[in-house]
Amino acid sequence: xxxxxxxxxxxxxxVYNAKVGMWLFLASEVMLFGGLFSAYILLRVAAPEGxxxxxxxSIPLGTLNTLILALSAVTVLLAWAACKARMFDRYKFxxxxxxxxxxxxxxxxxxxxxxxxxxxxxxxxxxxxADGHWVSATPSEVVLKGEFVAERSxxxxxxxxxxxxxxxxxxxxxxxxxxxxGPAYNTYLALYFTMxxxxxxxxxxxxxxxxxxxxxxxxxxxxxPDRFTNRVEVAGLFWHFVDLVWIFLFPVLYLT
Amino acid sequence: xxxxxxxxxxxTHHPAHHPETGFWRTxxxxxxxxxxxxxxxxxxxxxxxxxxxxxxxxxxxxxxxGEPVPIVGPLLAAVLGDVAARGVMSPDLYNSxxxxxxxxxxxxxxxxxxxxxxxNYLVPLQIGANDMAFPRLNMMSYQLYFLGGIVMxxxxxxxxxxxxxGWTSYSPLATAIPTDGQTFWLIGMVFLITSSLxxxxxLITTIIQLRAPGLTWMRLPFFVWAQFTASFLLLLAxxxxxxxxxxxxxxxxxGTSFFLPTGLAIGGKLADISGGGSPLLWQHLFWFLAHxxxxxxxxxxxxxxxxxxxxxxxxxxxxxxxxxxxVLMIGFISFLVWAHHMYLTGMGTRISxxxxxxxxxxxIPSVIILTALLISLWGGSxxxxxxxxxxxxxxxxxxxxxxxxxxLGFSASDIHLHDTYYVIGHFHYVVAPGTIFALFAGxxxxxxxxxxxxxxxxxxxxxxxxxLLFMNLIFMPxxxxxxxxxxxxxxxxGLQYSAAKVPGVAGALSGPILGLNNFxxxxxxGLAIAQIPFIINFFWSIAKGQPxxxxxxxxxxxxxxxxxxxxxHGNFLKPPxxxxxxxxxxxxxxxxxxxxxxxxxx
Amino acid sequence: xxxxxVHLVFVTALSALCAGLAVWKLVDFFRPTGQAxxxxxxxxGLLCAAGVVVYGRxxxxxxxxxxxx
Ligand code: HEM
Ligand SMILES: [Cu+2]
Numbered sequence: 042x043x044x045x046x047x048x049x050x051x052x053x054x055x056v057y058n059a060k061v062g063m064w065l066f067l068a069s070e071v072m073l074f075g076g077l078f079s080a081y082i083l084l085r086v087a088a089p090e091g092x093x094x095x096x097x098x099s100i101p102l103g104t105l106n107t108l109i110l111a112l113s114a115v116t117v118l119l120a121w122a123a124c125k126a127r128m129f130d131r132y133k134f135x136x137x138x139x140x141x142x143x144x145x146x147x148x149x150x151x152x153x154x155x156x157x158x159x160x161x162x163x164x165x166x167x168x169x170x171a172d173g174h175w176v177s178a179t180p181s182e183v184v185l186k187g188e189f190v191a192e193r194s195x196x197x198x199x200x201x202x203x204x205x206x207x208x209x210x211x212x213x214x215x216x217x218x219x220x221x222x223g224p225a226y227n228t229y230l231a232l233y234f235t236m237x238x239x240x241x242x243x244x245x246x247x248x249x250x251x252x253x254x255x256x257x258x259x260x261x262x263x264x265x266p267d268r269f270t271n272r273v274e275v276a277g278l279f280w281h282f283v284d285l286v287w288i289f290l291f292p293v294l295y296l297t
Numbered sequence: 298x299x300x301x302x303x304x305x306x307x308x309t310h311h312p313a314h315h316p317e318t319g320f321w322r323t324x325x326x327x328x329x330x331x332x333x334x335x336x337x338x339x340x341x342x343x344x345x346x347x348x349x350x351x352x353x354x355x356x357x358x359x360x361x362x363g364e365p366v367p368i369v370g371p372l373l374a375a376v377l378g379d380v381a382a383r384g385v386m387s388p389d390l391y392n393s394x395x396x397x398x399x400x401x402x403x404x405x406x407x408x409x410x411x412x413x414x415x416x417n418y419l420v421p422l423q424i425g426a427n428d429m430a431f432p433r434l435n436m437m438s439y440q441l442y443f444l445g446g447i448v449m450x451x452x453x454x455x456x457x458x459x460x461x462x463g464w465t466s467y468s469p470l471a472t473a474i475p476t477d478g479q480t481f482w483l484i485g486m487v488f489l490i491t492s493s494l495x496x497x498x499x500l501i502t503t504i505i506q507l508r509a510p511g512l513t514w515m516r517l518p519f520f521v522w523a524q525f526t527a528s529f530l531l532l533l534a535x536x537x538x539x540x541x542x543x544x545x546x547x548x549x550x551x552g553t554s555f556f557l558p559t560g561l562a563i564g565g566k567l568a569d570i571s572g573g574g575s576p577l578l579w580q581h582l583f584w585f586l587a588h589x590x591x592x593x594x595x596x597x598x599x600x601x602x603x604x605x606x607x608x609x610x611x612x613x614x615x616x617x618x619x620x621x622x623x624v625l626m627i628g629f630i631s632f633l634v635w636a637h638h639m640y641l642t643g644m645g646t647r648i649s650x651x652x653x654x655x656x657x658x659x660x661i662p663s664v665i666i667l668t669a670l671l672i673s674l675w676g677g678s679x680x681x682x683x684x685x686x687x688x689x690x691x692x693x694x695x696x697x698x699x700x701x702x703x704x705l706g707f708s709a710s711d712i713h714l715h716d717t718y719y720v721i722g723h724f725h726y727v728v729a730p731g732t733i734f735a736l737f738a739g740x741x742x743x744x745x746x747x748x749x750x751x752x753x754x755x756x757x758x759x760x761x762x763x764x765l766l767f768m769n770l771i772f773m774p775x776x777x778x779x780x781x782x783x784x785x786x787x788x789x790x791g792l793q794y795s796a797a798k799v800p801g802v803a804g805a806l807s808g809p810i811l812g813l814n815n816f817x818x819x820x821x822x823g824l825a826i827a828q829i830p831f832i833i834n835f836f837w838s839i840a841k842g843q844p845x846x847x848x849x850x851x852x853x854x855x856x857x858x859x860x861x862x863x864x865x866h867g868n869f870l871k872p873p874x875x876x877x878x879x880x881x882x883x884x885x886x887x888x889x890x891x892x893x894x895x896x897x898x899x
Numbered sequence: 900x901x902x903x904x905v906h907l908v909f910v911t912a913l914s915a916l917c918a919g920l921a922v923w924k925l926v927d928f929f930r931p932t933g934q935a936x937x938x939x940x941x942x943x944g945l946l947c948a949a950g951v952v953v954y955g956r957x958x959x960x961x962x963x964x965x966x967x968x
Binding site for chain 1: 426430431432494497498501502505507532533534536539540544553570571574575578582585866867
């Protein structure tokens with residue numbers, strides 16, 4: 042039994058089934074991220090004056106990732122165009138690059154996560170606050186690379202501040218509270234990890250599909266190139282959505 | 298089911314030959330929309346039954362607080378342990394049952410039955426398609442639904458029991474209860490939401506792409522329009538709840554404070570959290586889904602009722618176009634009314650004026666639909682069979698439910714009524730004698746197409762009259778209790794606020810008001826008994842019911858009746874061509890009083 | 900909408916992002932607190948925006964025969 046319009050577009054709607062399906066799915070994705078961005082706006086607007094963090098993320102790395110995703114959007118388009126022009130080798134080349142770019146994006150993201158998850162704020166019993174990256178620890182002592190501050194609020198805005206490099210040794214029995222820069226640290230980091238995490242999962246999903254279409258899935262080319270081209274297009278639609286989300290995430294989390 | 302088919306081997310009428318498939322591929326991992334529809338239907342009916350049992354136990358606890366639950370009490374004590382010691386429901390257990398009753402009825406019962414089962418089985422048939430657009434995705438939707446159900450059920454047996462914060466799961470309460478029930482609830486919801494999303498993508502694509510030649514939009518049966526709109530609501534309203542679910546899961550597991558405010562104290566101790574979150578954010582995200590969700594509950598029901606009324610009055614539906622536009626309008630406006638569930642959160646008068654206005658506006662298309670269905674009856678020679686009785690009862694029951702919604706839509710009156718039994722009465726009138734009656738009507742109506750046999754009429758009528766009587770005896774007194782100020786979600790049924798406990802306090806609940814709890818308990822027991830004829834009739838008729846003599850026993854016009862009975866894999870013997878609208882009944886100049894949509898002109 | 904249409908949307912959004920970044924950083928630079936880094940980032944943003952627009956016109960010309968639906 043064959044379902045109609047899986048390959049050729051239906052004349053009166055002008056599209057094939059999978060494209061309609063993907064668009065509907067993306068509509069729901071818009072609502073999903075729309076919910077997240079509304080949460081972001083509501084929580085940020087409600088935050089008390091002067092507590093919202095600025096400059097906590099590396100703008101060069103964020104910019105690099107933006108460029109990488111933008112480039113991958115281009116290569117996805119080129120891969121599809123190659124399919125349309127019936128040039129399979131060209132398709133393989135561009136799809137391969139897309140895959141590579143996606144992996145690099147996730148690698149950089151992983152590095153940024155690592156940077157946050159090795160960063161600590163330590164409140165000492167005498168009221169001082171140490172803030173810095175983890176160097177080493179023994180049962181009696183924690184060593185951080187960072188600085189001392191008097192008030193937590195000094196940590197909020199880090200734009201244009203040089204990175205502190207002095208090594209701080211903290212005796213364990215002086216430590217009152219030690220907090221990692223994870224999701225539980227504050228609302229900003231909670232949003233950062235949740236939003237980029239969900240976005241990262243989407244990137245990962247897209248990469249799995251691309252890997253399939255690059256590897257085993259590309260066998261379909263020999264039997265039904267039209268259908269294969271459709272698949273590349275639909276995967277590309279999803280990838281463009283993922284890239285678009287990043288274009289909103291980047292200014293919202295890195296720049297402002 | 299195959300056994301009752303009038304022996305049309307699946308391979309003879311197909312251009313492509315099919316290899317025989319084994320049991321597993323045919324019944325369990327099937328990609329046939331009809332099998333998946335039936336899977337959805339059976340699973341959802343089981344969940345409805347289970348949710349109903351939870352409710353019966355709760356009604357006992359409300360009417361007789363602290364007394365062991367009869368019959369199942371020892372079982373509860375044995376299975377659940379301390380929370381049901383000696384068979385008495387503890388307040389914790391009552392809360393669990395309440396939260397799970399709502400969740401199961403809405404997300405595991407009615408929606409999967411109305412959209413998953415009815416939509417899957419009927420929409421491809423009614424639009425003349427041979428299957429859904431994405432059959433394998435369809436199978437996956439069902440499996441995700443099933444998994445979500447398993448997660449929800451499992452949560453009853455974990456230490457601390459199932460979720461306790463209501464089907465609305467308001468934070469911070471939901472996060473603060475120190476058990477894993479809420480985590481299970483959230484994970485289960487993520488499965489269910491994903492299943493709904495995939496299902497609605499599939500259904501909408503099918504309707505857009507796979508309509509038979511000649512089946513233009515304005516020739517679609519009303520039922521298809523209703524499913525189309527309901528699917529769009531699922532598609533666009535569920536994702537924000539998924540967001541909310543993920544955020545609450547983060548609160549629960551990763552220690553974030555999305556919904557936890559600064560200075561939150563739990564059990565008299567300052568919670569060790571970063572704070573800065575917003576409990577209202579949860580409510581907004583939740584109701585942004587949950588108001589459209591209530592229309593997902595009602596629209597397919599309206600669609601079913603429309604089909605049955607047209608068929609049994611032997612007349613076209615009155616005002617087909619206004620019905621269609623009303624449904625679309627409901628779909629659209631239902632995204633703009635959500636905060637009428639939140640008047641008590643202290644929103645400003647301007648915002649509340651906006652939501653009061655949209656709430657009043659959305660009742661207009663609802664009334665148009667009800668009126669059009671009512672006028673459709675006018676001058677018809679009505680056949681009073683079981684499906685039609687349920688359909689007729691739907692109209693006034695939905696009417697009561699809708700009308701009692703209006704006082705809730707005004708913030709001035711809602712401040713008195715919010716969180717009382719009045720609200721419970723309101724929405725149960727729309728969902729129970731409303732939607733569930735429509736679902737019953739649909740079962741009686743389409744049973745002959747699915748099985749090739751009719752359900753017994755006599756016992757069907759017994760089922761109908763019993764259900765109608767007891768439904769009203771259950772829900773009508775709730776309005777009285779609510780107006781008297783009795784709050785919902787209290788495990789002692791309001792005893793602590795009764796005049797007996799707090800004598801001389803103005804507004805304390807009087808003896809007769811509390812006494813209604815007992816009345817409702819026995820009415821609920823009556824409703825349970827009234828379902829026995831249905832259950833027996835259902836199974837008995839599958840095997841022994843009166844076989845139908847034609848493929849179109851109700852002499853209907855829509856395409857699902859122009860297939861073999863039951864429809865084979867691939868549905869139609871030859872691809873149908875449509876020539877006319879959906880309800881050409883009693884046309885002058887024809888020898889029969891119905892003209893199927895695929896009958897050529899002349 | 901085809902991949903071409905979405906790519907167009909994407910290119911538009913990307914150029915808006917770059918242009919926005921440029922304006923924002925240049926405004927920062929001309930404030931009394933402005934730093935050289937602001938100027939650099941602003942110019943880079945401007946160049947990127949221009950580059951993206953040029954690319955957009957190129958790709959539209961290249962894919963002229965492909966539909967938007
Ligand atoms: C037709 C006009 C309707 C209006 C004006 C209306 C209005 C309202 C309002 C204002 C509330 C909130 C009451 C409160 O919590 O204080 C409410 C609750 C509710 N309504 Fe309706 N409603 C209508 C129809 C429906 C329909 C058709 C359904 C379902 C099929 C429905 C299901 C519900 C449910 C489930 C709740 C309670 C949710 C909860 O708090 O647990 N309503 N309604
Ligand atoms: Cu509502």
